[in-house]
Amino acid sequence: MFGRKKDQAASTGAPTEETTKPVGKNAPTxxxxxxxxxxxxxxxxxxxxxxxxxxxxxxxEAQNRMRLANETGDERFMAARDRGPQKRFARDYVDRRFMVGEYLMFAVFAFLIISLSLSRFPQVTMNITYALWVLVAAVAIDSFIMSRGLKKALVARHGSVDRGVMYYGIMRGLQFRKMRLPKPQVRRGEDPR
Structure with a gap:
């Protein structure tokens, strides 16, 4: 009622169960x-x-392969989050620039040490706090400018931007250059591959 008839299946040339089964078992069950x-x-x-x-x-062995891949840029053994042509382009685009966010953690660490050692002087501590907020604003502005440029470059090269690539680039820009994994494959000022 709802399916094909047997003679319709035979007329279309589709293999039926009778034609696909071998004849005989050739061995006991x-x-x-x-x-x-x-x-x-x-x-x-x-x-x-x-x-x-x-x-x-x-x-x-798997860890050694991944470590070597992170140093050489071989995508076959990289973590899944680092694979793909758009992520490789984002890495190269971020690595070619000087980013203010690279030094944010050092500034926060220095702020903590200075604010704890100079807690007797509230005016100095307040000025250091303002300087830290200015640095955070500079990092946000620099990350915004970098992400706009990265988006334009990705659209020009690949036609669209995959999900998560912009966040990947921004997070890479906040890491100190020598500590980035996978290791940078381009020098500062060099064009991305």
Missing amino acids: PKRSAQQAQNQRPLVPSDRKAARSAERAQRV
């Missing part, structure tokens, strides 16, 4: 206990120490 025994694997390996050392070796 195995017993159920034999099939279950074949599919069973132990939950715990018989030699736990060897299994643990093999697992550790695999983990170390």
